[in-house]
Amino acid sequence: MNEPLRAKVTMLDVANHAKVSRTTVSFVLSGNTDAGISDETRLRVQKAVSELGYRPNASARALASKESKLYGLITEIVTGPYAMDIVRGAQEQAALEGRMLLIASTDGTDKSERKAIEMMLEHRVAGLIYATAWHRGVNLPDTISEVPAVLVHCFDQNGKLPSITPDERAGGHTAAMRLIDAGHRRIGMINLDPTIPAAIGRREGYTFALAQEGIALDEGLIINAGGEADQGYQAAFSLLNAADPPTAIFCATDRMAMGAYDAIKERGLTIGEDVSVIGFDNQELISNYLRPSLTTIALPFREMAALGVRSLAEIASGNYGPVRETLVGCSLIERSSVGVPHRSR
Known part of the structure; x- marks a missing residue:
């Protein structure tokens, strides 16, 4: 019967066995004599190498050539x-x-x-x-x-x-300005968890664009949700049921935009005419194949x-x-x- 393959011994294993740092092992194996490593420590590392059966990989050529x-x-x-x-x-x-x-x-x-x-x-x-x-x-x-x-x-x-x-903030600003430039003044936002960097930056960009254009911020038009389609659907459904619903929705992910599409269509409304939608991420398997295709902000x-x-x-x-x-x-x-x-x- 063949013996089972042994797990590959790493430089970190050698370091732990010899009770030294990984850097010390690297210096010893590379023959570095300027690192102030004692002879006793070098012998301990060499003994650990022998006992564990450590073999440097093919990249050992880089050790020599630096x-x-x-x-x-x-x-x-x-x-x-x-x-x-x-x-x-x-x-x-x-x-x-x-x-x-x-x-x-x-x-x-x-x-x-x-x-x-x-x-x-x-x-x-x-x-x-x-x-x-x-x-x-x-x-x-x-x-x-x-x-x-x-x-x-x-x-x-x-x-x-x-x-x-x-630049999440600039991306959020670009998204909101695209809707403002199209003539929208009631712009909803379906955002991510408000504590994460993407959500913070995208909301800051959105609110800055509104302020820049003299549009009053309506907190009722901002809903924090998860990043998935079901959550986008629920948030868009709530926005569209408001007494004064938005004419456009900025979704912080393309997945949420996909859910918003369903909520808009269920109400018999037309995307791009009755309600405009813009996403974020440019997840092409979603944004390019939705109908109508989704205008979005691309993560670079x-x-x-x-x-x-x-x-x-x-x-x-x-x-x-x-x-x-x-x-x-x-x-x-x-x-x-x-x-x-x-x-x-």
Whole structure:
């Protein structure tokens, strides 16, 4: 009977066995003599390597050359609706810099993130991109700082790592202005959980546009909901049942817009004529195939990923400056769901 395969021993396993840091193990294995590591510590690391059967992977060539041709992308959205844009943006920019992209998935748990980061460090990546499915603060293991690292669609709660995030406020402003420019003055908003960055920014943009155009804010036209179609349906149903219903609805996600479509049609109203709708995200499997197709605001995943990769080289060269959050604009995608209000509601 064949013996079961042993789990792969990592550099972190060696570090834990020798009771030293992972960085110390890296210095010992690379032959670094300038790190102030004692002979006793070096022997302890070498003994741990022998006892555990640790074998450096193919990327050991980078240890000798001090140069890696790999960038790493760690993301929880490998199979999500925006995965292609994230991967394509990072791959294209990495190729322009003569590097390849190594991709690892994570489920967002601390254990999963530590494992993914460790795998990337084992492969001696020259830099790391960490991307999330939704805009939020993250608290990542300290080991991510062993190489240049940039966050995409999220930000470091400890303020140590630079980030590339969508300009949610400007996106909300663009959405509201598109409806205002079409002639709407009663504009409802179906928003996300009001405590998350996307909801905060999109509402700020919406309210700023109203104030800019001298339109009084009506809190009764704003409903906080989840991001799914059923919640969009319920919120739109409530808005349309109001004594003075809106002639247009700004939905903070395309999924909620899909639900709003159903509520509008159930009342015998026509989208783009009786009630205009604008979404946010540009989730194309939804926005492009709704009838009428949905005018929406695009999240710039491809651009954010490319900018994240470009930033790695700047960080490595010392030209990036202080840690900062870089905002990327969200474009208006014009389709067919916004029209001129043709009668008083």
